[in-house]
Amino acid sequence: MEKQEMMYEGKAKQVYASEDPNLVIIHYKDDATAFNGLKKASISNKGVLNNKITTILFQQLNQRGIRTHWVETLNDRDQLCRKVSIVPLEVIVRNVVAGSMAKKFGIEEGTVLKEPVFEICYKNDELGDPMINDTHAVGLGFATRDELDQIYAITSQVNEALKEIFDQINIRLIDFKLEFGKDSEGQILLADEISPDTCRFWEKGTDKKxxxxxxxxELGDVIGAYEEIYGRLSQWVNAK
Ligand code: C5P
Structure with a gap:
């Protein structure tokens, strides 16, 4: 399947049309941004590793009956995916307090939550992805109540699956972000990626990030961390 015209360029990925109108080709770039685009860099090979990590995780989720946009990985940087219209929400799952939650509530990073916390944000770079609640999401028309219920149900399944997988490779799944899309039949699918760009992973025992x-x-050896996650995941898959 060959790439056709570029339909969209995001911070870390490009989306191309394919020969099939129901499928797109997603290209993983090496670009990294943080703090809503204020900090920028290119991290050599990051796109390759995120493509490989997302491939393993989406395959695992598909095997557990969770529908994702992933169809096939074409090469080191490209995935063939179902074409979806992205629901303009970022769904954040937290098992352990870190990052913006630690800051917002003045709670120490590493505090284990009594149950997973789900946050939703309106996906809008100019506004800095503001956190919203369910009534905002439904009232503003970002999703219907039924779609939101489906999104939370899938999110919960994904959290359970990922916690189980990462536990087996001695990694603590601290938090992560998911995005969802709707296919041409209106079905909600898990979209985007699951990678060290979108998750917090701490090594069990040392809590190394x-x-x-x-x-x-600025903790150094960024790519080494991504390689470590890919190395452990691929070894685990191959040993199964
Ligand atoms: O920054 P914050 O602590 O809210 O991030 C929570 C989790 O969601 C982290 O794993 C982070 O990598 C992810 N996230 C993301 N994209 C965003 C915001 C957060 O992948 N735009």
Missing amino acids: LDKDRFRR
Whole structure:
């Protein structure tokens, strides 16, 4: 399947039309941004690793009956995916307090939550993705009540699946962000990516950060962390 015209360019990915009107080709770039685009860099090979990590995780989710936009990984940087219209929400799942939640509530990073916390944000770069509640999402027409219920149900399934997977490779899943899309039949699918760009991963025992916080906080060896996550995941898949 060959790439056709570029339909959209985001911070870390490009979306191309394909020969099939129901499918798109998503290209993973090396570009990294943080703090709503204020900090920018190119991290050599990050796109390749995020493509590979997302591929493994979406395959695992598909095997567990969770529908995603992923169809096939074409090469080191490109995935063939179902074409969806993106629901303009970022769904954040937190198992452990970190990042903006630690700041907002003045609670120490690393505090384990009594149950997972789900946050939703309106996906809008100019506004800095403001946090909203369910009535905003439905009232403003970002999703219907039924779609939001489906999104939360899938989000919960994804959290349980990812926690189980990462536990087996000695990684703590601290928090992560999901995005959803609707296909031509109106079906809600998990979209975007699941990678160290969109998750916080801490090594069990040491709590070493193995995710984009190494870039955000200038902790060094960003790519080494992404390689570590891919290495552990691929070894786990191959041993199964
Ligand atoms: O910044 P914050 O602590 O709210 O991020 C929570 C989680 O969501 C982190 O894993 C972060 O990587 C992810 N996130 C994301 N894209 C955003 C905002 C947050 O992937 N725009």
